[in-house]
Amino acid sequence: MRELIVSNHALGDRQALDRIWTEHGYWFFRDVLDQDALAALRREYVSQLKALELVDSEDGEPLWNGRPIVDFPATFDALHQRRVWQSFVKDPRINAFFEEALGDEIYWIPIDYYRLVAPTPGGDDKAYLGLHQDGMSNPGIDFVTCWIPLNDIDEKVGGLVIAEGQHERGYMDVVDGKVGFTAGPVIPEDSWSRAHYRPGDVLIFIKSMPHYGLGNSSDRFRLSLDIRAVRRSSNLPVVGTVKASSADQVTITTDESGDVTLYIDDETNLRGPAPGSPNPLPIVRAQVPEQLPPGTAVMATREGERALVLRPHL
Numbered sequence: 513m514r515e516l517i518v519s520n521h522a523l524g525d526r527q528a529l530d531r532i533w534t535e536h537g538y539w540f541f542r543d544v545l546d547q548d549a550l551a552a553l554r555r556e557y558v559s560q561l562k563a564l565e566l567v568d569s570e571d572g573e574p575l576w577n578g579r580p581i582v583d584f585p586a587t588f589d590a591l592h593q594r595r596v597w598q599s600f601v602k603d604p605r606i607n608a609f610f611e612e613a614l615g616d617e618i619y620w621i622p623i624d625y626y627r628l629v630a631p632t633p634g635g636d637d638k639a640y641l642g643l644h645q646d647g648m649s650n651p652g653i654d655f656v657t658c659w660i661p662l663n664d665i666d667e668k669v670g671g672l673v674i675a676e677g678q679h680e681r682g683y684m685d686v687v688d689g690k691v692g693f694t695a696g697p698v699i700p701e702d703s704w705s706r707a708h709y710r711p712g713d714v715l716i717f718i719k720s721m722p723h724y725g726l727g728n729s730s731d732r733f734r735l736s737l738d739i740r741a742v743r744r745s746s747n748l749p750v751v752g753t754v755k756a757s758s759a760d761q762v763t764i765t766t767d768e769s770g771d772v773t774l775y776i777d778d779e780t781n782l783r784g785p786a787p788g789s790p791n792p793l794p795i796v797r798a799q800v801p802e803q804l805p806p807g808t809a810v811m812a813t814r815e816g817e818r819a820l821v822l823r824p825h826l
């Protein structure tokens with residue numbers, strides 16, 4: 513598989529960073545995130561695995577102790593409740609890095625994406641875990657995805673794979689349950705790119721970048737954080753609590769701009785809560801009052817007074 517291009521040399525040079533972004537749609541930086549902040553984050557993850565009695569030690573690599581892995585959780589509510597990613601990005605050392613890279617103050621979209629992937633020895637390590645683009649169902653907001661490895665992730669441990677050079681083809685479609693570009697050629701095999709990821713590295717990529725996660729056929733868990741950043745100078749999402757909702761409109765009470773009312777139409781991408789899953793489920797307009805009642809924490813994106821996306825957030 514192709515090796516990601518490292519962009520550390522361009523840090524501090526806005527024009528060089530912008531050139532790389534325009535051409536490649538991603539920046540891969542080596543060893544730029546503070547190791548103490550990462551260690552604190554990793555300890556939170558590992559304590560969850562320890563509580564499941566799947567690792568023996570809280571230090572070093574999260575080696576699987578061999579106990580049967582049954583009903584491995586799809587989400588880790590305790591990490592959400594402890595506001596683990598929020599504390600991580602508040603760390604001045606971490607915040608400063610992302611502000612420098614993006615050249616602006618940053619608004620972090622409130623979506624939890626704690627990734628803990630259990631090993632499946634003998635499994636197909638080339639398994640496609642959901643080819644997609646993060647922008648496919650998130651119109652109205654210009655975010656970048658920041659993928660942060662928390663342990664040593666070689667090809668067996670798996671991790672993120674992106675399609676170099678394929679980010680300017682628009683969005684893929686789902687046809688007969690299969691995701692891919694319907695116009696033009698299929699994604700060339702030699703565009704798939706990855707690296708041997710280590711704590712300290714970060715891969716930041718554009719929302720139209722096709723990507724997937726390799727399976728984990730190693731002897732350890734794979735730990736990563738996947739968070740999304742918006743430049744403060746661009747369109748921010750409407751984040752707050754539902755004050756009133758119907759099939760036609762929603763009023764959201766926000767900290768930053770008081771009450772905001774947005775209209776819902778047939779084009780609005782609506783999602784409702786999906787307990788036990790990080791991915792809210794699609795709903796239709798008639799379900800809005802019941803699925804997103806007053807008091808629900810939600811995020812919306814907008815075009816004028818129209819909601820493009822309306823979804824609960826954790």
Ligand SMILES: [Fe+2]
Pocket residue numbers: 644645646723
């Ligand atoms: Fe993704």
